[in-house]
Amino acid sequence: MAKVAFLLANGFEDSEMKNPYEAVREAGHETTIIGLEKNVECKGKTGTVYTSELAATDVKATDFDAVIIPGGGAPEALRVNDDIVRFVREVNAQSKLIAGICHGPQVMISANVLDGKQATCYIGIRDDVKLAGADFKDEEVVVSENIITSRTPKDEPAFIREILVKLS
Structure with missing residues (x-):
């Protein structure tokens, strides 16, 4: 059983949180929602609400096996937080799994973890991913060492599949 962190802030893409979160839990893994603050409601673009269980200041990489970053507007708020970036x-x-969909790779860009990797993302941040040193691929899911990326909600099945493969 893996310990999986989900990074979340207001404005996330609802399905990009809900579907991977439920799939990871159903597969028997332990999930923790990490936000900018502890016990704060994070609202999705279409109204889904999750409550952060830990603040970014309280987490260490050694406590988790993987990190998943849903897209939408949340990654923009997360990427400017020094503790999220450090985490x-x-x-x-530690070569642990980092998975981001849609705008999720924005956090990876700020953490400088895409250089030399292959990645995909929402088309609007394609140039940012390239400038961060990644080889951009316009594909539903890209697995590059410990990094998994996808483009949009329609790619969620492939994104979830690859996450579950890496966690098994």
Whole structure:
């Protein structure tokens, strides 16, 4: 059983949180929602609400086996938080799974973990991913060492499949 962190803030893409979160839990893994603060409601773009269980200041990479970053507007708020960036950087340094869909790779960009990797993302941040040193691929899911990325909600089945493969 893996311990999986979900990074969340207001404005996340509802299905990109809900579907991977439920799939990871159903597969028997332990999930923790990490936000900018502890015990704060995070509201999705279409009204789904999750409550953060831990604040970014309280987490260490050694406590988790994987990190998943849903897209939408949340990654923009997460990427400017030094503790979130530190956490993702530390997870990467330990070669643990980091998965981001849609705008999720924005957090990876700020943590400087995409250089030399292959990645995909929402088309609007494609140039940012390239400038971060990644080889951009316009594919439903890209697995590059410990990094998994996908583009949009329609790619969720492939995104979830690859996450569950890495966690098994």
